[in-house]
Amino acid sequence: AQKVTQAQTEISVVEKEDVTLDCVYETRDTTYYLFWYKQPPSGELVFLIRRNSFDEQNEISGRYSWNFQKSTSSFNFTITASQVVDSAVYFCALSEGAGAQKLVFGQGTRLTINP
Amino acid sequence: DSGVTQTPKHLITATGQRVTLRCSPRSGDLSVYWYQQSLDQGLQFLIQYYNGEERAKGNILERFSAQQFPDLHSELNLSSLELGDSALYFCASSASRQPRGSPLHFGNGTRLTVT
Secondary structure, X not given: XXXXXXXXXXXXXXXXXXXXXXXXXXXXXXXXXXXXXXXXXXXXXXXEEEEEOOOOOOEEEOOEEEEEXXXXXXXXXXXXXXXXXXXXXXXXXXXXXXXXXXXXXXXXEEEEEEO | OOOXXXXXXXXXXXXXXXXXXXXXXXXXXXXXXXXXEEOOOEEEEEEXXXXXXXXXXXXXXXXXXXXXXXXXXXXXXXXXXXHHHOEEEEEEEEXXXXXXXXXXXXXXXXXXXXX
């Protein structure tokens, strides 16, 4: 069965520190997609990034960057120069099943950025 | 704003009752998904509809049912409610029929409290 593990339940850092959220996945599929979503205190789920299994290029978007390594089945997310507004729960997810988007989510990492 | 609309935002009801959660997908999206977020189970996929037809089922209880109407809005019906059904219920939508790579766009959720 496919599984996503976010071992860090909670992380607390001081503003402007860099922080990395870990995500490890398990799948037998050769083609799969990985996602990161953000859930701020207001509760909605916000899509951040998608990565397919054939594209191992790292991606950077402003202060956010993602490191995908198939060799270690990891898809880690780094926030550089964190800000208080980055405080949220972050979920890593894996697509499961052909023809349907049954996302399998990790348990989430609660990130608190302290001023 | 994801473009996915869920109503109501909050729902408080008693055990044994029945409720209906409503979702309007983003304009143009044909697929609708329902997810349940609870403290103990995390984010769990319930069911997917594509253009009015059920496409995939996840961990959905028999007491729960859903449908997608010709105008593409969807309803999730929860009956014989139990305390354990208290959770945040998300609706999400995506564009294509086999959207493994398509990100899901989530609504703000309906928070159900069963007392």
